[in-house]
Amino acid sequence: MSHKLLDIQHFLRGTFNQGIHPPENKHFTAGKPIERLAFPPQLILPLSQHAGKPSVALVRKGQEVARGEPIARADGFVSVPLHAPASGVVKDICLMPSARGPMVESIVLDVYAGDPQEVLYGTDVDVDAIPASDLMQAVQDTGLVGLGGAAFPTHVKLSVPEGCVIDTVLINGCECEPFLTTDHRLMIEQAADLVAGTRILMKAVGAQRAIIGTEDNKLDAVEAIQAVLKPDDVVSVKAVQTKYPQGAEKMLAKALVNREIPSGNFPSAVGLGVFNVATATQIGQLLPKKQGVIERVVTVTGPGIGRPGNYIVPIGTPIRFILDALGFEGSARHLIMGGPMMGGTVSSLDTPITKGCGGLLILNEHQLTTEEQMKRYPCINCGACVDACPMMLNPCEMGRMAHKAQYETMAERYHLNDCFECGSCSYVCPAAIPLVQYFRVAKSVNRTKAAAS
């Protein structure tokens, strides 16, 4: 921190208003090159790993599948296909535990132990020859979803709404969540694929330029990307200030091109298309081979794990398998899927890694108990949440209203629905009031009410 205060360049870089500075904790894994983990004996592949309609299984129980083969198809436009992450045999199609909680329909795949696990599926294509209009279909065929965590089907973002013109593609490499380093390593190690994917995305949405944005705690990534750019390239890379939640697309749009995405709108409303670096990298890798998403990089990190690092794992790998391989001795209680600010806890270690999961954070007993022992106080009006909220909402006032269950007033007068649940308010609150948790409840009550009426 202290050296940053002296770094004038840091303050000249773009940023958004307000936000917070949680301890970065990236040192566990930032310097660790991406490694491949062994294949697990069994994969669990939920048919719903994305926002939208679940995929429809194309395989039967007992059927043999080859690595990379499509095993489920997209059901409609807002849906994606699923590909076999390993060669093996379909053991069952049944309900299995998922990260979100409920049991979901999943394909259970027994992996062939002696198989060389080569990807034989796929054909080389000349991406430059694909017309822009066909790119959307090509992207959907890869099964790609937003790999930053939202898991929104990528091809849907490529359909530009009528009346909107996208002039700039923003590639989000901020990775503002503490601990996580997958995007950081991808930018360093696979910069060429990232830039290739970025060009494909630009073509698909008809943008004239693209900016890859990252936080200034990843300047080595900036150098790595710059090394693969042409002189006077339409793709550029830019560092912004390290601050949470810089990785939110609204914050990134503000920091990189100083545009505010209007309340309730998509980035396309201000001429932007925003994609995650991991997504862009995968496009650069998969489209030229006409393959699907079968694996992803996951940061396994935190004080509770023996060998933290950045690992390539097949989609569907049970968390338990990864943790056992890396020296973990705690329980599900210590585990967070995703980052510490927005990630979720899981009910079972048999939950699989899905397309949107970029991190496993393992806390230790000490951290958990300090957190749990925080005493609740009444709101003392300190305004820390008001100064932290990146959306410039008033969490202080909304917290008081939530206490009295005035959820509708919160939405009507205090812009509740503009809250994207980054958790900055709960993080800073000295009274340990669960503000963002209140807001989630309020939103869901409002949604239920709206659906009922």
Place this chain on the structure above:
Amino acid sequence: MSEAVQLKTSPHLRGMHSVDKIMRHVVYALLPVSLFSVMQFGLSALALIVTSVLVCVGTEHFFCKRSGTESTVSDWSAVITGLLVALILPPGFPLWMAAVAAFVSIAVGKVFFGGLGYNVFNPALVGRAFAQAAFTVPITTWTPGMAHRRFLEFIPTTLTPPFLKPDFDAFQIWVESLKIDGYSGATPLAMMKFDHIEVDTLELFLGTLASSAGESSALLILLGGLYLAFRKMLNWKIPVAVLGSAFILSGIFYLQNPEVGLPIYPSPFFTVTSGGLMLGAVFMATDMVSSPVTPVGVWIYGILIGSLTVMIRLFGGLNEGVMYAILLGNAATPLINNLTQPRIYGATRKRKEKAA
């Protein structure tokens, strides 16, 4: 491997501050001011501080027990109130009166509203306002600092028996025994207002003149405030707005002084260093509970307090206006909050039309 499942929602990290930690650090920041007060006024100041803190903490504890809730004294906020009550009273203030003021500050100023977080006014100032109305003479009786026997004996008024008036004759004899030249019993503010004598601003800044127990050293108050602001436990905008607006407004009046004769209006430097303005701006206007939360609101609130202080001092019947200025600012806080809701990200109507 055990499967004890505990599902929590994000965020899983917490910032470093907690309410009791903030309050504890405010107490730390007030300690140098308190110690200076003891150094300056001796045993009496010490007794005043101890009494006030004990009564504040005791009152809060008593009311919590009475209402059958967990005692909230461990959050340290009652200690702050206790210290502040002592620091804004004259050093020779009778202890029983100080106890009443301290009781009123917690009971009426805080507990009646629902305790920490719900009080509308700064509790310490509620206590002081009560004392000002109830004990008009003792609260305007000032003692000189640095009396040579201050660590050996009390100021005579300090030990007044409960419910009796202080013995001012004994006090006069005591003051005369000190043999201090030119001591009039008036504070610099009173001298300025009624006799148009302006004392040296540097002395005010360092705090070597007659004043309330803890208002004398602007320097120590500022240092305490800087410490808190640096630790992000104090909103620096409020003292800046209060002192800045008081400085500018009194500066404007200062320029209107007649060219000959005694000055009517004090210099802006005198304004910000004299009386309770510094202590009020740094430690009382910034009371989180009773100050606004919105970014624009805190500026309006600070400027309101700074300007009101100057107006009361220059044109009101009193020579000191900080207390009422802050109480009025507190009263305006809900309104200020309401009128200054921040403009949220992406909320401009213009942009929406452009996008549509």
